[in-house]
Amino acid sequence: MKFDLHTHHYRCGHARGEMEDYIQAALARGLDVIGISDHSPYFGREENHPYPTLTMAKSEFAEYVNEVRRLKEKYRDKIEVLLGVESDYFEKSAQTYKNVYDHYPMDYIIGSVHFVHGVNIFDKNRWNGLSEKEILDTKEEYYRLIEKSAKSGMFQVLGHIDAIKGYFPSISDVKTNKVDHALHVIADQEVAIEVNTSGKMKDCGGWYPSADLLERAKYYNIPITLGSDSHDPERIGEDLDLVRKHLKSIGYQEWYFFRNKKPVAVSL
Ligand SMILES: [Zn+2]
Ligand SMILES: [Zn+2]
Numbered sequence: 416m417k418f419d420l421h422t423h424h425y426r427c428g429h430a431r432g433e434m435e436d437y438i439q440a441a442l443a444r445g446l447d448v449i450g451i452s453d454h455s456p457y458f459g460r461e462e463n464h465p466y467p468t469l470t471m472a473k474s475e476f477a478e479y480v481n482e483v484r485r486l487k488e489k490y491r492d493k494i495e496v497l498l499g500v501e502s503d504y505f506e507k508s509a510q511t512y513k514n515v516y517d518h519y520p521m522d523y524i525i526g527s528v529h530f531v532h533g534v535n536i537f538d539k540n541r542w543n544g545l546s547e548k549e550i551l552d553t554k555e556e557y558y559r560l561i562e563k564s565a566k567s568g569m570f571q572v573l574g575h576i577d578a579i580k581g582y583f584p585s586i587s588d589v590k591t592n593k594v595d596h597a598l599h600v601i602a603d604q605e606v607a608i609e610v611n612t613s614g615k616m617k618d619c620g621g622w623y624p625s626a627d628l629l630e631r632a633k634y635y636n637i638p639i640t641l642g643s644d645s646h647d648p649e650r651i652g653e654d655l656d657l658v659r660k661h662l663k664s665i666g667y668q669e670w671y672f673f674r675n676k677k678p679v680a681v682s683l
Contacts, residue, residue: 416681418672419652420450420499420572421525421609421642426471426479427454430646434482440648442494448672449651451483452499452525452642458515459508470503480519497522497674501574504528504564513569523673525609525642526564527574531557537617539582554579554586558593565601571673572640573601573608577624581617587625595631602635607671607678610662612654613644622658630665638678639670659683 422437423430434451441449454470464472471479480498487496498519502512504526516524531553534541545553557579565573576597580587601608611623619625624632632639639662643653662670663683671678 416448417444417446417652417655418448418450418641418681419446419643419645419655420448420497420523420640420672421452421501421574421611421644422450422651423453423501423644423646424451426475427646428466428468428470432648435486436648437645437651438486438490438494438496440645440651442490444652446494446652448495448497450497450499450523450642450672451486452501452523453479455500455502455512457503458512459505476515484520495674497672499523499525499673501525501527502570503530504560504567504570505530506560506563509564509567509569513567516569520675522675523571524569525572525574526567526570526606527578528557528560528564529578531560531579536579537581542583550583550586551589551591554589555591555593558591558597562593562597562600565597565604565606568604570606571676571678572642573606574642575611575613575623575644576608577628578611578614580619580623580625581614582619584619587619594628598628598631598635598637601632602637605678607638607640607673608632609640609642610658611642611644612658613642613650616644616646622654626661629661633665633667639667640672641670
């Protein structure tokens with residue numbers, strides 16, 4: 416049984432192809448389940464569409480949901496299409512986001528921290544000229560936010576939990592007990608983390624989270640799901656078998672996808 420829960424499409428302004436192209440790619444690769452999880456609009460902002468190259472407009476979200484539901488129906492006999500979203504986690508406007516999602520029949524919500532101290536984690540310039548202390552502070556704030564996102568109860572999945580290394584790989588070597596603290600908290604919530612195979616699209620290479628973090632996640636028995644974070648249909652299901660083998664090798668026996676916000680266990 417094969418699935419991929421983390422996919423984007425043209426609506427976010429930086430991905431290629433229609434939603435249906437991703438479903439077709441999933442079918443071609445023999446997936447049984449495909450989750451649609453485009454970036455959430457900036458629900459906490461006054462403007463309808465403040466960043467057209469990062470996410471869809473607030474006013475587009477209802478049509479986004481409708482399109483997933485139409486395709487769910489259309490492909491019912493061929494592949495299971497799930498309604499997801501990759502939601503930003505902003506501490507101050509989390510409740511606003513939750514109120515919106517509560518209106519829709521979401522199968523799952525991926526909670527991702529993309530902003531730390533108000534700056535995008537993938538903004539390469541954010542690392543220029545930082546002192547060691549500032550780098551440590553940034554990493555600790557990132558894990559504080561991840562921990563808080565886990566405790567929010569809004570999410571079934573936490574997205575790419577070491578993506579802060581994307582354009583600053585050496586931050587993985589910065590020691591802080593905040594990482595294990597976050598893992599401990601995540602393990603106490605009903606939330607999974609994803610193995611996100613898109614690290615290779617950034618300077619860090621490989622997957623999120625990196626191998627040592629994944630082994631520590633196993634130590635805490637944190638449930639796992641899979642996401643390619645495809646911004647191009649060609650990446651759907653990428654590395655699925657490699658991830659599966661790796662998870663088995665570190666002791667995992669099953670992983671999960673989510674239907675109607677309930678975990679569905681799939682044997683590895
Ligand atoms: Zn993301
Ligand atoms: Zn994503």
